[in-house]
Amino acid sequence: MAQRGFTIIELVVVIAILGVLSVAAVTMTFDFKRSYVEVAAQKTRSDIEHARSLAMTKKGTIYGAFFNDATDTYTVYQTAIATPVEDPLTKQNLIENFSKWSGVSITGGDYTVEFNQLGAPTVGGGGGVQLTDGTNTKIISVTAVTGKVSVE
Numbered sequence: 489m490a491q492r493g494f495t496i497i498e499l500v501v502v503i504a505i506l507g508v509l510s511v512a513a514v515t516m517t518f519d520f521k522r523s524y525v526e527v528a529a530q531k532t533r534s535d536i537e538h539a540r541s542l543a544m545t546k547k548g549t550i551y552g553a554f555f556n557d558a559t560d561t562y563t564v565y566q567t568a569i570a571t572p573v574e575d576p577l578t579k580q581n582l583i584e585n586f587s588k589w590s591g592v593s594i595t596g597g598d599y600t601v602e603f604n605q606l607g608a609p610t611v612g613g614g615g616g617v618q619l620t621d622g623t624n625t626k627i628i629s630v631t632a633v634t635g636k637v638s639v640e
Contacts, residue, residue, distance in 0.1 A: 529626035552602030
């Protein structure tokens with residue numbers, strides 16, 4: 489009498505194939521462009537917060553960030569744009585170019601924000617910078633009184 493049913497090996501193979509197909513389906517539906525804008529916005533937020541943190545720890549020194557719409561770059565600086573701070577990760581000048589994020593650019597004009605020793609913006613509070621890839625947009629804003637940096 490022949491037995492009916494599936495062997496454990498057959499079941500494992502079918503489950504493995506379904507797993508591979510599921511991963512492929514999720515990957516194909518993921519919006520990578522939106523991801524680039526999100527990554528660029530979070531990196532930008534982090535760098536603005538770094539400038540704010542430096543201003544609060546190095547009493548009496550103004551730190552800020554300048555966003556250049558024409559070149560799609562920003563510089564985190566001490567006292568003046570000509571003196572960029574050191575990126576804590578790369579140990580290079582903290583000057584970022586959005587071209588590395590596949591089509592992400594600054595829109596809406598140049599923007600400058602500077603922070604005092606209390607972490608409050610002295611220039612650029614209540615404003616922000618807008619990043620886009622032509623389809624998706626993120627706005628990094630700095631609250632006027634508190635200096636809180638957020639991504640919308």
